[in-house]
Amino acid sequence: MYLFLITLTILLTVVGIRAYQNTKHVVINTLDLDPAFDTRQEAPLQILHLSDLHLENISISPQQLYEKLKDEPIDLIALTGDFLDRKRTIPKLEPYLQKLNLLEPAYGMYAVFGNHDYVLNKESFQDLREVLEANNCIVLQNENKTIFLDEQPLHIIGIDDYGTGHSELSRSFNGLGDGYRLVLTHDPNVVLEMEDYAYDYLLSGHFHGGQILYPKAFHLVKMGKLVRMNMIKGLHQHKGKTFYISEGLGQTGLNIRIGSRPEITIHRLQSAVEAIQEKVVG
Numbered sequence: 001m002y003l004f005l006i007t008l009t010i011l012l013t014v015v016g017i018r019a020y021q022n023t024k025h026v027v028i029n030t031l032d033l034d035p036a037f038d039t040r041q042e043a044p045l046q047i048l049h050l051s052d053l054h055l056e057n058i059s060i061s062p063q064q065l066y067e068k069l070k071d072e073p074i075d076l077i078a079l080t081g082d083f084l085d086r087k088r089t090i091p092k093l094e095p096y097l098q099k100l101n102l103l104e105p106a107y108g109m110y111a112v113f114g115n116h117d118y119v120l121n122k123e124s125f126q127d128l129r130e131v132l133e134a135n136n137c138i139v140l141q142n143e144n145k146t147i148f149l150d151e152q153p154l155h156i157i158g159i160d161d162y163g164t165g166h167s168e169l170s171r172s173f174n175g176l177g178d179g180y181r182l183v184l185t186h187d188p189n190v191v192l193e194m195e196d197y198a199y200d201y202l203l204s205g206h207f208h209g210g211q212i213l214y215p216k217a218f219h220l221v222k223m224g225k226l227v228r229m230n231m232i233k234g235l236h237q238h239k240g241k242t243f244y245i246s247e248g249l250g251q252t253g254l255n256i257r258i259g260s261r262p263e264i265t266i267h268r269l270q271s272a273v274e275a276i277q278e279k280v281v282g
Contacts, residue, residue, distance in 0.1 A: 051205025052248025081114025081186030114186035153179030209247030213259030
């Protein structure tokens with residue numbers, strides 16, 4: 001029995017160390033998407049997508065994040081919630097935002113909130129929002145903002161967190177006309193409620209790719225219908241609409257990952273003109 005306990009302790013220690021090391025092995029995923037805009041742009045619109053920083057448990061420093069991205073031409077940054085859940089962690093956010101600003105996104109940086117952000121009390125939540133805004137981040141709480149690419153509108157739609165009951169779909173889409181519709185939200189389960197709302201692409205996070213995905217992410221079952229539909233990470237479609245679920249950059253609970261990796265995602269929205277040119281050349 002004593003030998004068994006020693007063996008078990010050693011095994012758990014080895015697994016724990018390996019699981020912690022996994023949190024440092026950040027994956028950069030790049031997705032080339034179908035033509036989105038009829039513009040004269042020579043290069044795709046590159047969107048940097050970061051989700052679930054969970055600054056209480058993150059293993060990549062602001063400088064390390066910057067080093068991984070400094071050579072990428074970033075046009076727009078999308079942050080899809082769960083920055084932190086403790087008041088004392090709020091100052092830790094600013095260095096990350098400062099490094100993201102050094103990437104000089106041509107069309108700005110946008111953020112929505114997640115369920116962990118809403119753990120904060122009202123005053124601390126406002127402090128979190130102010131830190132984001134003070135560092136050139138446009139916060140969208142059931143709001144939208146339109147930018148123009150060669151006079152072609154791109155609508156950035158921020159849907160507040162679905163799981164905590166903060167989503168207001170009609171308000172999020174209010175006043176939108178023609179143009180490409182990019183949705184930012186935290187909990188992807190909201191797509192199941194969006195049959196009557198047209199959008200082209202949706203970015204989200206929330207599930208951490210399971211975080212501890214062995215043999216399956218059974219602990220996610222209570223986190224909504226998408227889990228039971230085996231949609232917890234990556235690119236998916238629901239009723240013809242495309243959405244992406246990031247595995248997130250930080251961790252919750254224990255700072256470990258098994259069967260998943262922290263993720264940085266770059267989504268490349270190709271222009272229709274460029275696609276036609278490539279087809280002709282090819």
